[in-house]
Amino acid sequence: MHLSPLDRLWLCETIRLREDQSGPLDDAEVNRRVIADGGDFRQRLERRALLLAERDGQLAGLQHWRQGARLALLLLAVLALLSGAGLAVAALGDGQRPVNVFWALGSLLGLHLLTLLGWALSFVLLGDSGALLGRLWLWLSGKLARDAQVAQLAPALLLTLQRERLARWALGSLVHGLWLLVLGSALLVLLALLATRRYGFVWETTILGDQVFVALTQALGALPALLGFAVPEPALIRASGDAVLGEAGARQAWSSWLLGVLLVYGLLPRLLLAALCAWRWWRGQQRLRLDFGLPGYSLLRERLLPSSERLGVLDPAPDLPAGAPAAGTLAPSAGALLVAVELDPQRAWPPALPAGVADAGVVDSREQRQRLLEQLARFPAERLVIACDPRRSPDRGTLALLGELARSAAHTRVWLLTPPPGEALDSERLGDWHSALEKLGLAWSDSSPLAWLESGHD
Incomplete structure (x- = not known):
């Protein structure tokens, strides 16, 4: 089983937590093998954790957790695609009734904007960007793994990532990636519906004036217009408040405006944030290290890196007397x-x-x-x-x-x-x-x- 540097640190933290909770493990044989293999203290810690995890089942548990994580991610991705399609269908309806453009826009972007605001607030105030989707993925991963060792692996992973505050970037990449699927699916289904059905667009109000909707429509359409999307003219916006316009130009203008707003205020922010989180995640992994100052690791230093190795051999070993060898003494060349x-x-x-x-x-x-x-x-x-x-x-x-x-x-x-x-x-x-x-x-x-x-x- 190939282990990445993160996996090795993860196993070290898992073994440390296990020993903190249940006391030192029976590791005499493992430590002898680690010392015989040599290396610096970090390499010996990682080797010890790998051997203990292989012996006691944590290594198999890690593999099961990975399988559960992939299955949970697949389920969430399928749910995201279906949710995006459902948003598009709910926003436009069946074509029998005119589409209220601002209700449609709220259906497409409302939940996205609320969750994006919640992510930003938790990032700034709490230092955590896991959000609900990220926590749901972690929970599902543990449930789908069905391995008793996962109970120790999950908190060990979070502790490992928190050392460089990587949990926020890892879960942030997941959250924004899933929202990209939701909004991308909504955009494709919206485009398919607009291409195959005839929709009329209106806006309605009781207490607001025409000028409010004209200003709001043009403000929202300013950025999409830079990418070539159409923005309805003021006269067209005012006319759409009175009745559904049957002209093809009016329907096309409102359709283009709706697609552009969804792309610019929905997909692009999630794409940029997903790229930022992925870049910070990649950079953070390069700096991730074990904290040797933790009690669990400092106690192992003398056992894995004996003083005789750190200081050198002070006195040569005494010669053995002639005759039968003492128990435990043999020539290195003995096959x-x-x-x-x-x-x-x-x-x-x-x-x-x-x-x-x-x-x-x-x-x-x-x-x-x-x-x-x-x-x-x-x-x-x-x-x-x-x-x-x-x-x-x-x-x-x-x-x-x-x-x-x-x-x-x-x-x-x-x-x-x-x-x-x-x-x-x-x-x-x-x-x-x-x-x-x-x-x-x-x-x-x-x-x-x-x-x-x-x-x-x-």
Whole structure:
């Protein structure tokens, strides 16, 4: 799954919010992999968030949210197109009655102007331009995603965008884009109706004089006239207040005026605002960064960027004594590795190993486990055999270690050792081992797998 820089920041913020709410995550294995990959603190934070999100389901939730967002946007776009067509039909009617030009204009532009004013006021006074359509899209996106992880993703996205005040520009682009569809659909349907039906235009009043409508019509038509749209003459405007004019010139003048006003005062402002919001959104994404001063990130600095890396190695590592290697210490070039987990001290170990097979000793303590996992994170083995004593119960800690070790090698087998002569093996406990290893997806062997370890085949 391709992730944009915004997606990576979004996942970082999602993991931070999750840890703020439910406490630190179990990230020891992930942190080892991140440290082994290297990079600066920002790269390590992003890598850690990606691995945790992939493990715990947030990455799949992000993909589901995206699918829900696209579906919600499609539904809103279809609704916008239908609404625009409905506005045009409502403004002109069926052609059986004359069209009151100012009622028609109010039907086409009234809601648009009110929402545009509301957007501008919220932008200036509240610093937010999401408007109702933007919030509706966010709500629909979460509902259509149908994923429990979306509950954490949505607020994390808003927090990420608010850092550069990008939410206003992102939702603003959406709102103005949808209104472009509404008004564009209205303009096309209006043009189709005017081209296929005969409409008469009038204006009516009880308390206002003719001069008010003449001045208003000419004022509204001044800007469209610069683009070539017609403006009715004063005599024609006055005459239209008395009765419907049957001349083709009168109908064409009013039709051209109505189309021009819709284009100039409807579509063009939305187009310019949509372009402005899209440009600011694009510019803001280039400046978007994580806030390393937040408590959730500052606590991770020492874990992901240890002091030894920031300051350099102060003392060289001591030489190992001659003899068997300590648990968790292996040569970087080892392609095949044998390691044992919690064996009986009385058992003779290790067995005679073929050439090219390294021995990582017996892992008994937490420190040995940590050292071995860190080395395997840096130098993964091609083939790994993990020897276990099936007389012990497969407890949760041992199984977790087997899973971590297996993820550090290309191919892994578990060797369930046979008990010493004279001791019987509990078949029920052996069945527990088989069941647990099957759940982990690990292959096991009751006989010696050293031949496979040496050559890669049995």
